[in-house]
Amino acid sequence: MITPVLYTIQAVQPAAHLFEVSLRLAEPDPAGQVFSLPAWIPGSYMIREFARNIVSLSAEAGGKAVPATKLDKHSWRLPAGIQGPVTLRYTVYAWDLSVRSAHLDQTHGFFNGTSVFLAAHGHEDAPHRVDIRPPKGLEDARWRVATSLPEAVGEKGAAERYGFGLYRADSYDDLIDHPVEMGTFTLGEFEACGVPHAVAITGRHDCDMGRLLADLKPVCERQIRLFGEPAPMSRYVFLTTAVGDGYGGLEHRASTALLCSRADLPHVGMDEATDGYRQFLGLCSHEYFHTWNVKRIKPAAFVPYRLAEENYTRLLWAFEGFTSYYDDLMLVRSQRIGLDDYLKLLAKTITQVHKGSGRHKQSVAESSFEAWTKYYRQDENSPNAIVSYYTKGALVALLLDLRLRAESHGARSLDTLMQALWQRHGQTGIGVAEDGIFALAAELGGEALAGWLQELVEVTAELPLEQALRRVGLKLAWELASPAPGIGxxxxxxxxxxxxxxxxxxxxxxxxxxxxxxxxxxxxxxxxxxxxxxxxxxxxxxxxxxxxxxxxxxxxxxxxxxLRAPLADTAKLAVDPDARANAIALREAWLA
CATH class of the missing domain: 2.30.42.10 (PDZ domain)
Incomplete structure (x- = not known):
């Protein structure tokens, strides 16, 4: 039996934002065991140098201290010839209130594994265990643990659901893909297609949990049924931090970490959904869709992840853009929002793309490839230099979906393509080649469709939105954002x-x-x-x-x-009252 790599993690000085971590390895490499911390976290395409937050590190073997030599910015090596188990002990500074890293104070603790768990080189495929211990000095705080990490059932010290104790992971890659929240969060639960789901909200809030759970359930069910039951996870957790002003999300294989403004959560007595609440539901829908698209259906460049360096792909327009298309679409398909609200959200996306002159200089494929240096490192000139693979990718998805539906008379759609990707790549673990989406489009709609799609993503020409939307009985018009003159x-x-x-x-x-x-x-x-x-x-x-x-x-x-006259650069969508019956039928099938 392979001895698991064993970690412990504890909030030892919450006021100083310090986690203490230990790593025990039974059989270190006799040539000199190497350990390293990832430089980036999957889903957020920027080198973040998480190892800079390691405050101190020491190692011991056989009860004696051994030197740990730093090799580079995120790697350490122990001396050759060490026999028997070795233990690393290190402290991690956690004061990044985001979905990407780690945060700790007297009110709660949160971490992604990429920020706190060093990898033991050569042992990444071994089983891993982590003992999450109660915080020091806060024994009476009644903290709980929310995570999608499975409890180590049947093992000594195994955690109970929402409790401290031992959790298990099949590998290092599995270990770092389940963020952990600990504290006095509000908890709600529901089932979607037989799968248990949980929502844990940290921070002061007045959320109507009943309404939130009732709205999330049909959204999750529509997504599960799109790809086909059973769902690829046995349990799912929405980890949500509510703050005064914030927005963000990061996907994981059986959970998501979310940051939202507390005002965006629904409250008791709220009649109609606010714009903020619709935005929050869209965020939840977006990250949930990633359970399939990018966590399991992956670019070949991500199989496996190389967490010490950039992993370049030109396909983020499909993995983030298609997900951005489906997030709001799933809200209308699950009847969480109506047609008018959906058209406003879609018009907003069109406007965002149209207002940036960077769309004339960078293709959405180039935007994907340059995410590491441009999209995630934006500056004052970014609107003039880049285009978002999220928003323009969503419009490419819209165009592809509507053309497939129109040319097949409703027999095929983007849903068909996503289902094929799931069967061929998500269920097999085989990465999608850089030309894989084009090849699949050719199978579904012919070489002309594939060439058209490739042109949409590889060049910077304007997208043919008006024509596509007419196919489903919608009219696109351009209006002034303001009648006042502007200076740009x-x-x-x-x-x-x-x-x-x-x-x-x-x-x-x-x-x-x-x-x-x-x-x-x-x-x-x-x-x-x-x-x-x-x-x-x-x-x-x-x-x-x-x-x-x-x-x-x-x-x-x-x-x-x-001063110059204002531009008519704000999109407005409306139902065409003169639309033909076939266009109306396509629209109803698209949104139903």
Missing amino acids: VRTVAEGEMLKIANVFDGGAAQAAGLSAGDVLVAIDGLKATAGSFDKLLARRLAGDSAKIHVFRRDELMRFEVE
Whole structure:
């Protein structure tokens, strides 16, 4: 029997944000055992150097200290010739309130395995165990544990559901794909297609758990039935942290870590769903869809993950973009939102893509490949230089879905393609080749369809949205976001200051010489603030000249800016009252 790699983890100084971790390895490499921490976490495509948060590390064997030599930014090696078990002990600083890393204080603890569990090289495929221990100094706090890690049933010290104790994983890859929340969270449970689901909410909130669970259940069931029962997980957990202002999610094989604004959660007595609640349900739907698309159906470049370096693929438009398409679509299919709400959400996505001039410079395939250096490292020029593989990828999915439906008279759709991907790749573990989506499209709709799809993702031409939407009886129109003239900037308020965050290509501000980072002081001698800026522009006409004073660094500068007419760049979708019966039938089948 293979001896498991055994970890313990404990919050030893919650006020100092410190976890203490130990790793016991029964049979170290006699040539010198190497340990390392991942440099990135799957689903978030950026090198994050998690090892920088290891505060101290020591090793011992046979009751004696042994040196652990650091090899590089995230790796250590023990001396050759060590016999018998070795134990590493190290502390991890955890103060990143996000879904990607680890966070600890007196109110709760959260961690992803990629932030706290060193990998023992050569033993990644061995079974792993982790003993999650109660926090020191908070014995009376009545903390519980929420995670999709299975309890080590039948083993000494096995945890009970939601309790501290021993948990199991089949491998290191399995171990690091189940985040853990500990604290006094609110807990709710439901079943979807026979699979137990749990929602754990950390942070102060007034969530109507009954409504949230009732809304999540049909969304989950629609997704399970899309790919086919049984679901690929035996249990699923939504780990949610509610804060004053926040948004984010990260997928895992049987759970998701979510960050949301507490105001976005439903409250008792809320009649109609708010925009914030619809956004939160969409986030839950998005991360849940990843259970199939990217956690099990993966690009070949991710099989296996290489967690010490970037893993490049041009396919994120399909794995993130298609997921972004289905997240809101599943809300309308499960009747959590109506047609009007769905059209508003889809119009918002169209608007987001259309307003960024970066769509003319970067294809969605290039955006996927350059996620590591561009999408996840955005700066003030990003709207002018890049396109999102989330939003444009979602529109590519829409176009592919509607064309498949129209040309097959409803016999095939993007659902058909996703089901084929699940059967050929998700259930087999075989990664999707870089041209795999195009090849499958050719099978479903012919070479012309595959060539058309490849052109959508490889070039920067405008997407043929109007024609596609007409096929399902919808009309796309373009409206003004505001009747006021503009200068082509996005501003952010920082305390009393109003700062230019982005200067858009081809706008009046760029032509006049204004730059991102400039602090707006006055327009025509009147103080510019977050509350007054738009109002001051609204009192002008296109063609007027405005004198704008800014601070650039510590220097006061003056610019003459010619105001320009606003652009009709905001999408609006509506049902076409003159649509033919076949278009209406396609629309109903698409959304049903």
